[in-house]
Amino acid sequence: DTEVTQTPKHLVMGMTNKKSLKCEQHMGHRAMYWYKQKAKKPPELMFVYSYEKLSINESVPSRFSPECPNSSLLNLHLHALQPEDSALYLCASSQDQGVRLSGANVLTFGAGSRLTVL
């Protein structure tokens, strides 16, 4: 299995709702990432988990709350979002956060969850 699976593909929520985005991989990767991508823009890194511990938080507002229950799963909990948070949220994974030997840790991306905040 060489895929990163994200659910749901589309999510519409109000500003007072609480929802979650889910990401799953079964490649044995130990690093998982959340990226945010606005239309016609490159992806922007939000969070990185390495061996199930949060290693990087790119100053993301607290209304986004990541969780890594185990090495295969990554969640992004959403609460009290703003309309400007509407975007494509991409999950990615890599073998490791660091570099090993000649094989750098290439990111494998999921198809994304399209979030619309009303």
Next chain:
Amino acid sequence: AQSVTQPDIHITVSEGASLELRCNYSYGATPYLFWYVQSPGQGLQLLLKYFSGDTLVQGIKGFEAEFKRSQSSFNLRKPSVHWSDAAEYFCAVGAREQAGTALIFGKGTTLSVSS
């Protein structure tokens, strides 16, 4: 500071014609270089990567890229474009120490294919 520049925001190519997408990077050491492709509403798919060795890298879907250190470039090429190649293309540079977390993307080039 590390940066990636994709000079062309939008390119239109006729089906069957050759393609070259430009990418220039700024990085203090030898970088890891990547090209990703993104179809509308989809995630990013890795086309090819350069870490070391042969500066001409072959990727999937008939794409290749050439690393030119003297020009700080990593241009993507394809000899004959297919209509299915229409998509957004991102060049990215990664630090050797943390290839995943230090991935810096260019702003992307939109490729349109005309019949």
